[in-house]
Amino acid sequence: MRLEETIRKIQPLDAKVMEQARVRWDSIAKPLNSLGMLEDVVTQMTGIVGSTDVDINRKVLVEMCADNGIVEAGVSQSGQEVTALVAENFLEGNSVACVMCRQCHADVVPIDIGMAVDTKVPRYKVAYGTRNFVKEPAMTRQQAIQGIEVGIQVAGELADQGYGLIATGEMGIGNTTTSSAVASVLLGAPVEEMTGRGAGLSSEGLRRKIDAIKTGIELHRPNPEDPVDVLAKVGGLDIAGMVGLFLGGALRHIPVLMDGFISCVAALIAIRLCPNADGYILASHLSKEPAARRLLDAMGKEAMIQAQMRMGEGTGAVAAFSLLDQAVTVYRTMSTFDDINLEQYEHLE
Ligand SMILES: Cc1cc2ncn([C@H]3O[C@H](COP(=O)(O)O)[C@@H](O)[C@H]3O)c2cc1C
Numbered sequence: 001m002r003l004e005e006t007i008r009k010i011q012p013l014d015a016k017v018m019e020q021a022r023v024r025w026d027s028i029a030k031p032l033n034s035l036g037m038l039e040d041v042v043t044q045m046t047g048i049v050g051s052t053d054v055d056i057n058r059k060v061l062v063e064m065c066a067d068n069g070i071v072e073a074g075v076s077q078s079g080q081e082v083t084a085l086v087a088e089n090f091l092e093g094n095s096v097a098c099v100m101c102r103q104c105h106a107d108v109v110p111i112d113i114g115m116a117v118d119t120k121v122p123r124y125k126v127a128y129g130t131r132n133f134v135k136e137p138a139m140t141r142q143q144a145i146q147g148i149e150v151g152i153q154v155a156g157e158l159a160d161q162g163y164g165l166i167a168t169g170e171m172g173i174g175n176t177t178t179s180s181a182v183a184s185v186l187l188g189a190p191v192e193e194m195t196g197r198g199a200g201l202s203s204e205g206l207r208r209k210i211d212a213i214k215t216g217i218e219l220h221r222p223n224p225e226d227p228v229d230v231l232a233k234v235g236g237l238d239i240a241g242m243v244g245l246f247l248g249g250a251l252r253h254i255p256v257l258m259d260g261f262i263s264c265v266a267a268l269i270a271i272r273l274c275p276n277a278d279g280y281i282l283a284s285h286l287s288k289e290p291a292a293r294r295l296l297d298a299m300g301k302e303a304m305i306q307a308q309m310r311m312g313e314g315t316g317a318v319a320a321f322s323l324l325d326q327a328v329t330v331y332r333t334m335s336t337f338d339d340i341n342l343e344q345y346e347h348l349e
Pocket residue numbers: 075076077078082086170171172173174175176177197198199200201311312313
C-alpha cells in the first residue's frame with residue numbers, strides 16, 4: 001500500500017479492550033502492578049490487536065540491509081563490503097541476532113532494500129546504495145518514499161504469514177552516521193550530542209563523523225518539519241525500510257518492537273509522519289549510543305532493558321522477545337485470586 005493511504009488508515013488503539021486487559025491483570029493472583037512495565041506492554045498489545053487474547057507465538061526479526069554512501073567520508077571503522085557479508089550470514093543463521101532468535105524460536109527475515117551489491121538476500125532494492133551526503137543528497141524524495149513503502153509491503157507480507165510480533169533490525173555500515181544526522185535535525189539538537197562511535201570508531205574518526213554530518217546538514221538544509229525530506233537528504237534506505245515496518249505493522253494491528261539507536265530514529269520518523277502509529281511501537285532497550293535517551297524521551301517511551309548494548313541488528317529487540325513471551329504467558333495462563341480462593345488485594349497508592 002502507498003505511504004499516504006497507509007498513514008490515513010492507521011487507527012488509534014482499542015481503549016476498551018485495554019481496560020478489559022487491565023481488569024485481567026488485576027485479577028491475577030499477585031500484588032497489583034507488580035510486573036510493572038511488563039503489564040503495561042501486554043495491555044498495550046491487547047489494544048494493538050484489538051482483542052484481550054494476545055498471541056505472540058510467531059515472532060519475526062526483519063533485517064533491513066542497505067549501504068550508505070557516506071561511508072566514503074571515513075565515518076565507520078568497517079568497510080562497505082561488511083554489509084553484504086553480514087547480510088548473507090543472516091541467511092545462514094550466522095549472526096549475533098540470528099543466534100539470539102534461534103534461542104527464543106523467532107524467525108529472521110533479511111531484506112535487501114539497498115545494498116551496493118546483489119546477494120542471495122531477497123531483493124526489494126530501491127537503489128544500489130545511497131549517495132555520499134557530504135557531496136549530494138543521500139537519495140531523492142521519491143526513493144525515500146519507495147523505501148518506506150518497501151517496509152510497509154514487508155510488514156503486510158509478514159502479517160499475511162501470521163506473525164504476531166515484529167522486531168526491527170538493520171545491517172548497514174555507516175548507518176549510525178545517517179541516524180545521527182536525522183536525529184540532530186528532527187530533535188533540533190547539536191550534532192556533537194547526537195553522535196557516537198557506532199560500531200567502534202577512533203576519536204579521530206569520531207571528529208570526522210561529526211564534521212561530515214555538519215557539512216551534510218549545512219549543504220542540504222533538511223526541513224525538520226518534513227521527516228521525508230530529512231530522510232532523503234541525510235538518511236538511508238535501511239532507516240526508510242524500518243519506518244515502513246512501523247507503519248505497516250500499525251496498519252495490520254501488529255506490535256512492532258524498536259531496537260537501538262537506528263531503529264529509534266526510524267520510529268521517530270514514523271510517529272512524526274503518523275501520530276496514530278505511536279501506540280503500535282514498543283520500546284525494547286536503551287542503546288549506549290549517546291542519542292538514544294533523547295530519542296526515547298522525545299517519543300515518551302521507556303525501555304524495558306538497560307544493558308549497555310550498542311550492536312544494532314535487532315539484538316535489543318530480540319532480547320525483549322523473551323521478556324514479552326514470559327509476560328504474555330503469565331497474562332494468559334496464571335491463576336486468578338478467585339481460582340485460588342484468595343481475597344483480592346486493595347489498591348495500594
Ligand atoms: C561485523 C558487524 C556486525 C554488525 N551487526 C550490526 N552492526 C551495526 O554496525 C553498523 C553501524 O555502525 P557504523 O555506523 O559505525 O558503521 C550497522 O550495520 C549496525 O547494524 C554491525 C557492524 C559490524 C562491523
